Amino acid sequence: MTYIAKPKLHHPKLPTNKLGFTHRDYEGAVSTLCAGCGHDSISAAIVQACFELDLPPHRIAKLSGIGCSSKTPTYFLGASHGFNSVHGRMPSVLTGANLANRDLIYLGVSGDGDSASIGLGQFAHSIRRGVNMVYIVENNGVYGLTKGQFSATADKGSKNKRGVMNTDSSIDMVSMALQFGASFVARSFSGDKDQLVPLLKAAIAHDGAAFLDVISPCVAFNNHLGSTKSFDFVREHNEAVNRLDFITTREPIRVDYQPGTVEVVTQHDGSVLRLRKVAADYDVHNRIAAMNYLQERGAAGEVVTGLLYLDAEAHDLHGYLNTVEKPFNELGEAELIPGSESLERFNQSLR
């Protein structure tokens, strides 16, 4: 199995964004995932979001753990540096990378096995620290790459392909992210690009720990009757609390909505989120209410999606650590090394 580079010849009529890039400039190598795998749709959504945001691809770093989901960074943003690390440990690698250079955009891509089982600890702590990143879990309820074992997000009572029932309680990543202090929390579905792309764009624009749980059916091992992560099940039970329009600062806001049904939120970087409310009483700024809502609707068998929580005034780890503006990887001797005179004074204090 070797890498297949996509031909870079552009169709002359391909639309370009403000940087002059076409959609193709945001793509990666040809995917080697199963045809129809939800993960490929998420890759496509990432490509579209980055294209539409006019991001220079090389200013994005994409990091992942291990799994089918974690393989996907090879299949998008071919001009970005990528890091396929070890199983469940993407968050620590991303945290370190972010500390070294605060100026890049960090996409962390993970799976439900990667983040809810082996990597639950790192997931939790990276969120707690408020690392400025977009943390995407491509959630299929199974271990795809190791061929279909239950993961920790599989619902209790759901069945695997051979009909065996899962008896362990499931972990709800979104509830966890809320509990751990994520300042942007959303859930979406790989089959709903219209919902997913704006959420990705808003998450990228967010300064702080943005967490996205994307239900992403595994067609090989978890798309059957009895699964709660199948295309059919999610389509039937998907309950969006809102629909999001993401507007960059450059675009004027068109007012074409009924009063009371839309909320406009401006983030730190000036980007504007226009939330069209579906659940009229849902408040995206109330962490505790969000957790309660998720518990209630989850118990009723609904898959709640949309932008679930947002703290538009969030801070990130660099803010907490009070680090300098200049990326660490650009600091030189003069900024880092105190020199021989200081050392002599240090010596003197030890005599």
Add this chain to the structure above:
Amino acid sequence: MPKPIAAVNDFVVKFANVNGSGSASANQLFAKAILRMGVPVASRNIFPSNIQGLPTWFEVRISEAGHLGRRGGVDLMVAMNPQTWDQDVKSVEPGGYLFYDSTKPMPLARFRDDIQIIGMPLTEICNRQYTDARQRQLFKNIIYIGALSALLDMDMAAIETLIGEQFKGKDKLIQPNLQALHMGRDYALAHLSCPLGISVRRSDAVGDRIYLEGNSAAALGALYGGATVCAWYPITPSSSLAEAFARHCRRYRVDAATGRNRFAIIQAEDELASIGMVIGAAWNGARAFTATSGPGISLMQEFLGLAYFAEIPAVIFDVQRGGPSTGMPTRTQQADILSCAYASHGDTKHVLLFPEDPRECFEMGALAFDLADRLQTPIFVMLDLDIGMNEWLCEPLRWDEARRMDRGKVMTAADLEAGKEFGRYLDVDGDGIPYRTYPGTHPARGAFFTRGTTKNRHARYSEEGADYVDNMQRLLKKFDTAKTLVPKPVARPAKQPTGHGVLYFGSTTPAMHEALDALEAQGIHLDGLRLRGFPFGQEVLDFVASHEQVFVVEQNRDAQLRTLLLSEAGFDAAKLTPVLHYDGTPITERFISHAIAERLRALNVTPLRKTI
């Protein structure tokens, strides 16, 4: 009754205390006062794995000759802990001295008749003077230091100055401490026969040397080495390294204009996360390190393999200690050699550095970052508890102003723009070291995907066997390059030609050097070679080849360095004789001399008597 030991500036004092009683700073005061008198000391803490209530010892070796290793044996025991009384009394050399609190009478059977007994009613004196319980306890320590100053004929001015320095800013405390000090001294002068047969005399044998802990020195080395990211998880005996880094950073790395930090220190959730952060930061072009001990090294194994295969710089300070769990772990060992040298799954080998003292902790602490960037691989700085957590007398730290960071082979935006060929795992220079780029460097060139082993020279995904083998061979070549870059061993030739040699490293060094002198005095001559790094260079091979018998002195049970020598250099096992000390206390001169002399006797080697 043996004659009382008589010695000036050459004896061992051991304090037996209860942990948490405030004795540590008083004992440190004692050691520092002797240094201020110009007499070298080597001091070592032996402490339990708890915060309060268990026995703790502080050993001070006073040696005008400058022997800084442990000698073995105790000449004056300051027995302040009833719990350990019997073993403390037993450890005194015949003719030695026992100083104790005589407030409560002790049955005669619990003394020895071959040592000098010096009783002083410390508790009684304290209770008379102080009403507050905490004061009684704290000042008791200062009072016995006062008494010792009289018994050992020490310079009061030196102690008084130190007390002044210690409480600078808390000036209220100076007078009461001086008062307690004098109370002890006056009592001893009036009631005890002063001085003892052992005493301290002012000298000038300390020179400009400094007295500091290896952990603090290593942390400063990291700072001078340009480290900006430190991720760590608390574990004795390495925690004080990360804490020292934080202290040094607050002093030297805060931007004066903005008050913002040119460093980031993360107390991670565990050692897996610590090393993951280090790898992420280094991948992205910052200099990053972690500090840990054996159990942490165990947890980091998977990531260390990734760093080796993906060729990412990382610096790991391993402050070694005894095995798992708690207890022995607060004792010293050199027992992580193999778990670091061969850390992780798959075919891996790593670069190790072995500092001999805090000065070298500083130097190697800084050097490690240059090596990590140059070789694009993890570098382990192998301290141990003895060096890391004890203050050692060592040469002052020095920094060459002209020195620049060696960031290794990094392609810049200009290089890429100029059209230089970039392949992440291409060996363009023939030294096995490829070029890398930092993420975000160039809009169209130089981006690559980092993964473990499954790749070709251009970092593209490949499961081809040939690509794998090609890469693994290049990694071996890189390891050969490392042999030329790690610090060279230091020879200590015998005074006359000999077929016997000894290899040693790290904190063993001062005891080893003293043992070499002692053996020489017995007519046993050995060439010494102090190893400073792994992989072993040509000098090590030549040394072993040019001797019939080589001793390998280590502080672990399994002769780990010897195993490494056998497996990496293919030496004849019979030629390398292990000398192993691993009870958790630092190795002593007496242990080494005895072990080597015994082995040689068993090998029927007749010492060449010195012709007088």
